[in-house]
Structures are given as C-alpha cells and as structure tokens.
Amino acid sequence: MEVTETLSDGLKREFQIQVPAADLEQRVSQRLGELKDQVQLRGFRPGKVPVTHLKKIYGKRVMAETVDALIRELNGKIVSERGLKLATEPKVTLPEEPGDKLVENLMGGQADLAYTLALELLPKIELADFKGIALERLVAPVADADMDEAVAKLAEQSRPYVAKHEGAKVETGDRVVIDFTGRIEGKPFEGGTGGDVGVNIGSRTFLPGFEDQLIGMTMGEKRLVTITFPSAYAKSELAGKEAEFEVTAKSIEAPGTVTLDDDFAKSLGLDSLDKLKEAVRARLQQEHTAASRQRVKRQLLDKLDEMHKFALPPTLAEDEFKNVWSAVEGDLKSQGRTFADEGTTEEEAREEYRAIADRRVRLGLVLAEIGDRNNITVTEEEIKRAILDRARQVPGHEQQVWDYYAKSPQAVAGLRAPIYEDKVVDFLLELATISEKQVTREDLFRDDEEEEDKPAAG
Numbered sequence: 001m002e003v004t005e006t007l008s009d010g011l012k013r014e015f016q017i018q019v020p021a022a023d024l025e026q027r028v029s030q031r032l033g034e035l036k037d038q039v040q041l042r043g044f045r046p047g048k049v050p051v052t053h054l055k056k057i058y059g060k061r062v063m064a065e066t067v068d069a070l071i072r073e074l075n076g077k078i079v080s081e082r083g084l085k086l087a088t089e090p091k092v093t094l095p096e097e098p099g100d101k102l103v104e105n106l107m108g109g110q111a112d113l114a115y116t117l118a119l120e121l122l123p124k125i126e127l128a129d130f131k132g133i134a135l136e137r138l139v140a141p142v143a144d145a146d147m148d149e150a151v152a153k154l155a156e157q158s159r160p161y162v163a164k165h166e167g168a169k170v171e172t173g174d175r176v177v178i179d180f181t182g183r184i185e186g187k188p189f190e191g192g193t194g195g196d197v198g199v200n201i202g203s204r205t206f207l208p209g210f211e212d213q214l215i216g217m218t219m220g221e222k223r224l225v226t227i228t229f230p231s232a233y234a235k236s237e238l239a240g241k242e243a244e245f246e247v248t249a250k251s252i253e254a255p256g257t258v259t260l261d262d263d264f265a266k267s268l269g270l271d272s273l274d275k276l277k278e279a280v281r282a283r284l285q286q287e288h289t290a291a292s293r294q295r296v297k298r299q300l301l302d303k304l305d306e307m308h309k310f311a312l313p314p315t316l317a318e319d320e321f322k323n324v325w326s327a328v329e330g331d332l333k334s335q336g337r338t339f340a341d342e343g344t345t346e347e348e349a350r351e352e353y354r355a356i357a358d359r360r361v362r363l364g365l366v367l368a369e370i371g372d373r374n375n376i377t378v379t380e381e382e383i384k385r386a387i388l389d390r391a392r393q394v395p396g397h398e399q400q401v402w403d404y405y406a407k408s409p410q411a412v413a414g415l416r417a418p419i420y421e422d423k424v425v426d427f428l429l430e431l432a433t434i435s436e437k438q439v440t441r442e443d444l445f446r447d448d449e450e451e452e453d454k455p456a457a458g
Contacts, residue, residue, distance in 0.1 A: 003078060011087065011121045011313050017074055019113040027066050028055075035062070067113060075117055084121055087313035091118040120313050125369045128307035133432040135303070137296045140444040142284045150280045155260055158267070161253035170217045170252055172202040177251045178214070180225075184243045191235070192243065196250065210245070217249040236336035284441075291444050297425050300432065301363055308366050312358060321357035328353055371424045378419045386415045 001023070007014035032055055055062075075090050093116040161175050170176050176199050182192030201211050213225045225245040233239040258264060265276035328349065332338065339346045370376070391401040405411050 001074065003074075006116075007118075010311060011123060013084070013119040013121065015078060015117045015119075017078075017113075017115055017117055019070065019074070021112050024063075024066065024070070024113050027070065028063055031062050031066060070113070071115065078117065079119070084119060087120045087122045088315045092116070093118070120315050122313065122365065123310045125308065125310060125366060127366075127369060127373070128304075130428050130431045131433075133300065133303050133428070135296050135299045135429075135432050135434045137434050137436050138292050138439045138444050139436050140288045140292070140439050140441050142281050142288065143441065146284060146441050147277060147281045150284060151260065151277060154268070154276075154280070155258040155264065158264070159258045160256040162256050164219075164252045164254050167218060168252060168254075170201060170214050170249065171254075172215065173255050174201050175199065175253045175255070176201065176214055176217065176249050178247050178249055180245045180247045182243050182245045184238070184241050189238065189243070192245070214247065214249070217247075217252075219249055219252050222246060222248050232335045232337055232341075234334055234336075236333065239336035288441065288444060295444075296429070296434065300425060300428055304366050304428075305359055305363060308362065310362070312361050312365075317358055317361050320361050321354050324353050324357045324360075325350070367421055367424045370428070371420060374427060376420070376423050376427060378416050378423065382419055383412060383415060386419060390415075 001020075002018045004016045005013065006016050071092055075092070078084075079086060079090075095114065164174070178197055178199060179195045180193065180197070182189060184192075199206060199211060199214065201214060204211065207227050207229065209227045210225060213223070213227075217223055223246075225247050226242065227245070228242045229238045229240060231240045260273060262272045265271065265273045268276060270276045270279060332342075339349050342349070344352075387402060387405050390405075391398040394401060405415070
C-alpha cells in the first residue's frame with residue numbers, strides 16, 4: 001500500500017492511496033476460501049467447490065465487498081496513525097468509471113485499487129480559564145400576588161357554563177356553540193367549514209373581528225360574518241383575503257362562578273385550598289428556577305463564545321447554516337411574509353444567520369472539548385430516564401416509545417446531546433463566580449430580543 005499526502009490546508013487533508021492488484025487479489029482469494037466451506041452448490045460436495053468456480057459465481061460481489069472493507073480499514077489506519085480528529089465523515093473518491101467496470105478491472109488484475117481520501121479535521125482548541133468567568137443569576141421569589149393570579153386563572157379555566165334562557169342574546173364572556181361555512185369570492189375553501197365549534201366570546205382565539213360579530217345573536221339565529229384574514233396568516237393562500245362565514249348559533253351559555261374554597265381544591269384532586277396554593281406556588285417556583293438557569297446558561301455561552309476564536313470546519317459550518325436557513329425560509333413561508341416585511345434583505349439575513357450558525361458550531365466544539373478533557377459522559381441510566389420522561393408524555397403508548405428509541409440510535413443521540421450539554425454547563429457553573437440579583441417574575445421572564453437572537457450550542 002502506498003499513501004501520499006496531496007493536500008494540507010488548514011483543517012483540510014487529502015491523500016492518494018494505491019493498493020497493488022496482487023494485494024487485492026490475495027484478499028479476494030482469502031475470502032473465497034472462506035466461502036468454500038460455507039456455500040452449497042449443486043453438483044459439489046460441501047467444502048469441495050473449486051475456488052475458480054466460486055470466483056465465477058461470487059467474484060464480483062466478493063471484490064466489491066473486499067474493496068469496501070479495505071477502504072474503511074485503510075482510512076481508519078491513516079487517521080489513527082496520524083492522530084487526526086475528524087470533523088466529518090471521510091470522503092472517498094474512486095476512479096471515474098462505472099462501478100461494474102471498476103470491479104471487472106480489479107477482478108482481472110488489470111489495475112491497482114487507487115482512490116482519493118479527503119478529510120476535514122477538528123480544530124485544536126485552546127481552552128480558556130473558566131475560573132475567571134463572572135456571571136449574574138437572576139432570582140425571583142414567588143410573590144403572593146403571582147400565586148393568587150395563577151390560582152385565579154385555574155378558577156377561570158374551571159368555571160362552569162350554564163345554558164341561557166330561550167331568546168337570550170350572546171354577550172361578551174358567553175360561550176356559544178356554532179356551525180359555520182366560509183367562502184372566499186363565493187367559493188368554499190379548505191378549513192373554512194366547521195360544526196359544533198365552541199367559541200368563548202372575548203377570548204380572541206378566533207380570527208380578529210369574528211367573535212365580536214357574534215354578539216347579539218340568539219339561539220338558532222343565522223348570521224353572515226365578514227372578516228379579512230391577517231396579512232401574516234399561517235396559510236399564505238388565505239393571507240389578506242376577505243371571507244364570508246354563514247354562522248348558525250346552536251346553543252348559548254353564560255359563565256358561572258367558581259368559589260375559591262376547599263371544595264374547589266378537592267375538585268382538582270387536592271385536600272384543601274391551602275394545599276392548592278402550595279402546589280401552585282411550587283409550580284411557579286419551578287418555572288422561576290428553570291428560567292433563571294436558562295438565563296445564566298445563556299450568559300455562560302456568550303462568555304465561551306467571546307473567549308474562544310478558531311477556524312471552523314467548513315462542512316460543519318455550512319451544514320449548520322443550511323439547517324438554520326431552511327428553518328428561516330420555512331417560517332417566512334408559513335407566515336406569508338418576506339424579508340422586506342421583517343425590515344431586512346435576504347443578503348443581510350443570510351449574513352446574520354450565518355453568524356448564528358457559526359456560533360452554534362463553535363460552542364458545540366468548545367463544550368465537547370471541555371467534556372472530553374474532564375471525562376464528562378452521559379450514562380445509560382440517564383438515557384433511560386430521558387426515554388422514560390418521553391414515554392410518560394404519551395400515556396397508553398409507553399411501549400411504542402421504548403421500541404422507537406430501541407430501534408433508532410439517531411433518536412437516542414438526540415436525547416444524549418442536550419443531557420451532555422447540560423452536564424458540561426453544570427461543570428462550568430461550579431467553576432464560575434456567580435452573583436445573585438433578586439428581580440420580579442416579570443423581569444425574569446421579560447423578552448430579550450438580543451438574547452433570542454443568540455441560540456445555544458444546540
């Protein structure tokens with residue numbers, strides 16, 4: 001075997017590999033010898049089939065399998081002997097001729113096996129001193145007012161509705177059950193027809209203006225409701241178009257009242273109102289803790305991004321950008337919007353999202369390097385717990401979830417990645433200096449556009 005390095009440019013390497021025809025023939029003969037004791041052919045006793053006959057029958061298949069196995073073996077040897085760390089799968093380029101023709105040439109000993117191996121390497125990462133990282137953790141105690149508001153929302157969601165008397169009219173706050181048929185330019189459209197649909201008047205869950213036009217209807221009444229679909233409507237074929245809906249009110253119910261007492265708590269499965277408030281407070285505190293962690297994690301990732309600058313593997317960066325850009329274009333299409341509607345151009349957006357993709361790749365490599373150097377791993381027990389959590393989300397289908405992950409290594413890898421990232425983040429948070437700042441729930445959950453534009457590593 002002869003290996004010649006033909007390219008060494010940054011993170012790219014290329015090699016020209018040549019395997020003499022005699023070496024290849026020896027491997028094929030060895031494999032055919034193994035088959036001799038395994039196959040049964042009519043007219044031959046077991047183990048007595050001549051190798052020349054086996055070569056006529058299985059030669060092409062064995063040569064193809066041998067070439068494939070040999071290439072994988074040689075590639076692994078080249079990588080390991082040179083201590084290379086690959087960023088992507090090796091790229092093998094064989095001579096430009098049909099596969100069958102190539103195999104025939106090799107079978108006849110007319111040509112050596114020659115191919116080009118292209119590699120893309122991981123960069124060498126010089127890790128910063130993480131003990132110098134200073135972070136601020138936002139802490140928001142659950143205020144009584146926040147707890148009371150959450151309990152009130154529970155009551156609102158649980159309130160009963162009582163049928164209104166005959167001849168009563170629809171008012172704000174009522175629930176009316178309707179049938180409707182929609183038309184655009186006199187023609188029905190997909191999704192424009194519905195039956196026995198409940199509408200809470202004032203909830204603003206339907207198209208703008210739809211609920212308001214139901215006010216004043218009586219049971220059994222038919223009414224023509226006219227609305228214009230928003231310009232950013234999810235279905236682009238309907239965006240901005242005017243539609244008419246023929247609506248029939250089938251029943252009208254008025255909201256009842258809910259008394260916040262022990263009986264209400266018991267209807268939700270708790271012993272008393274105090275226990276309900278405790279449960280609500282605990283849930284809110286979990287939300288606060290998760291939001292606080294997410295913010296401090298984002299600060300940490302920002303710091304890591306600032307502290308580590310290195311060349312990225314081109315293919316990794318390009319593949320990540322393609323994923324990001326595909327999601328961006330999909331979102332715009334589903335909303336019926338353009339880059340101009342977003343106040344930018346496609347060129348400017350590409351530059352912005354390419355930077356986001358580069359950040360993701362860089363942070364992913366940094367976190368992986370930190371985890372590798374500090375022996376951080378994800379245990380099988382942690383994977384099992386993650387699968388169990390997924391299974392619990394679909395009651396009655398737990399076995400299907402387990403079977404899915406048992407058969408899909410890629411899906412398991414999708415579970416492993418965020419667990420691994422969080423374990424590395426926890427390791428770094430232990431080293432960092434973290435100060436705490438008490439804020440309100442509103443401040444903790446306040447949208448931060450600048451942060452939203454900086455996705456985490458994954």
